[in-house]
Amino acid sequence: MTTMSSAEPTRRDFLYIATASVAAFGAAATLVPLIAQMNPDASTIAAGAPIEVDLTPIADGQVIKVFWRGKPIYVNHRTKKQIEEAQNVDVAKLPDPQPDSARVKPGHDQWQVLIGICTHLGCIPIAHQGPYDGYFCPCHGSVYDTSGRIRQGPAPLNLALPPYEFLSDTKIRIG
């Protein structure tokens, strides 16, 4: 038996390594379509296009819910009192410090647009509930204020804001 432990790779070793490498490359390339097929397909992506929301029918103090990319979006027409409450908070003491001005578009203090998904584990908080007249998540008791900032409960972060812009004073485009 000629068992040689030669340190130098031979031509035969090179052939074996080349074959194994090419085969391994093929196996890896095969995974690409198998993994990619789980990502959102073209129709799902197209259905996630931006939506426009007309603000005129929303009364003072009313919250409406619209859907964008399968997520509930709250559009809150805040009252003067709610705006003042949201602005007069000691930001430094909040679990996720953020001034109210950073959560609305400049000049549109009365319009609070946010993704209505609790940052704890994804339940939908109920509007106009809880001690801060903001949002209350019934799953695990997280409480948000009228600016959608977390005030009590297990949720770590403020309610997220969707990308949106004002097309006019009474129309926004979400997405």
Place this chain on the structure above:
Amino acid sequence: MAAARTILALAVSLAAPALAQEQETPAPPMNKWSFAGPFGKYDRAQLQRGLKVYREVCQVCHGLKLVAFRTLADPGGPGFTIAQATAIAAEYQVKGEPDDQGEVKDRPGRLADVFPTPFPNDQAARARYNAVPPDLSVIAKARGYERGFPRWVGDIFTQYQEQGVDYLTALLHGYRDSPPAGVTLPPGNFYNEYFPGHAIAMPPPLTDKRVDYTDGAPMTVEQYAKDISAFLMWTAEPHLEARKRVGMQVFIFLIVLAGLLYFTKKKVWHEVELHPEKLKPRPPSEYPRA
């Protein structure tokens, strides 16, 4: 093998008359298509002309319910920009979503929408035309013709996959003003040389100069027929270009791999053929190395 050959000859001789009686409808002529063969690609201008023919002629009766406007701007398609596709979509009225009063109104089409169907259901189509015009989304793959032996064997090697488009093209200019002597058509039907049974409910859809081409392509029935067929091939097989491109990569890869495996196999077996006495099963760690 002698017996096998005898059997084969006997079978063929018995089958010959049966083969002969199969010629009824003439085979559609084979056209040259830009998307045929391993490197095939759609002719963008042709697809755009085909869409124009569809919109000005076909869509009165035929839908494309599987084709979304967004795909007009997809790579490997007719090559419209997103803005152009959006504009085309907006020219259509599609069924909207229920509004606050619960009413469903039509709204302009968006990229995510599909081409609207001309009839709400088959019954409505039949009431109007006494026939149901088929949806055209996959028609280029849903039609074909019998290739017969031995041509179908050759098709494996020539990659002939254009039976559907060739048939559609032939059908669109296969109308005859009057049926041949001795043939009577059911009322409301037209004589078409390439339609199985020859009696087709669709009136001749194309006439010369019916659709205005701005790119200088001839405005003839023949050209219209080719363009709309090519367009319908794209609607039926929108990823054809990607398929052929990936196919070539896979092909080159497999040939390299097969070659390497062949030489590896020769190396591995070389020893067996030279030194048969060393053939005992043993763990790979004990295989001799060069």
Place this chain on the structure above:
Amino acid sequence: MSGHPTYQPQSAFMRWMERRLPIGGLIYSSFVVYPTPRNLNYWWTFGGILAFMLGVQIVTGVVLAMHYTPQVDFAFDSVERIMRDVNYGWLLRYLHATGASMFFLAAYIHMFRGMYYGSYKDPREVLWILGVILLLLMIITGFMGYVLPWGQMSFWAATVITNLFSAIPLVGEPIVTWLWGGYAVGNPTLNRFYSLHYLLPFVIVGVVVLHIWALHVAGQNNPTGVEPKSEEDTVAFTPYATIKDSFLLAVFCILFAWFVFYIPNFLLAPDNYIPANPAVTPTHIVPEWYYLPFYAILRAIPNKLFGVMALGASILILAFLPWLDTSKVRSARYRPLYRQFFWVFVIVCVGLGWLGGKPPEGNYVLIARIFTVYYFAFFLVILPVLGKVERTKPLPNSISESVLREGKPIGAQAPPPAGAKV
């Protein structure tokens, strides 16, 4: 060193594992040092190719199931959505649809190889019968999969095939209604076919495990049909058989890729791109090519009940092959007469396949009947009689003798007498 080397775990973990679940040792003894006859030709690589194709079908199938909707109103469109919108959906679906054809192609080559070299004979009867069960399961699975896209061919294949059971006297009609879950093929039928189409491949996997187990108990047959007698007659499975299998697998994949990427619709009926319509039957209703021989046998017989019985018998008769063939000699290499009849049988099977795609009229029916008679006569008359009357050629002493010296006996040994067993 003699006999099989035993597994020596290399790492501490594998040593720990080996005392608890000796999976390393199992793989080592079954797929590394497992002795395979040294003279296996490329026809023996199709078992590995079949295992690969089963894997391809299961992986692509599981993935397609993530996007498919088994509901009559959405099934067709959901398949088209896979083709259009799902990332690489067109690739996955064409792989799966073409893969079925490649699977059957490999299975038929595998079976013809078994028949040519007498691989079903003692002690491999159970191995062969498990193979027949696998074929039956493949046929059922493939048929149910063909129904799922809910095109015209899907719908009418489901109708025609389930109606085969209506040939059974007395209980036929209730059985068909039971299969449908309604008074015609409809949504319940589609749902149950989808469920079973997902289940059966895993049953196939189970039977494949038994098939391989039986193979490793009896050992592989080989082109001489003479059992390995010494270590000289065999080589280790790895690397010898593995590399040979891999090479032909790569070549097979080239064929597979040719169909998937360049002529994916060559094997699919255009009619199946027309959504199912219970009011209109397609003019030429033809099953997939791999069912055509059986379909031709069904149609060759003018009586409904006997036609269905012949169809069933044409598959089941394979299970009795080990006992119908009375010859003591396995390989057709040493059976000159059997070899003739075998090739005629192959032509008859291919011919039946061709006839299955032709309209059942005129001479086609006549030829189909002649071929059907030969198909059954091959099993019921030719094989039993041939074993008794055929003069076989002398068998080699051993595999080594037949291969290494190209038929010349090793050393100064004289050629052994006919049929001699050492």
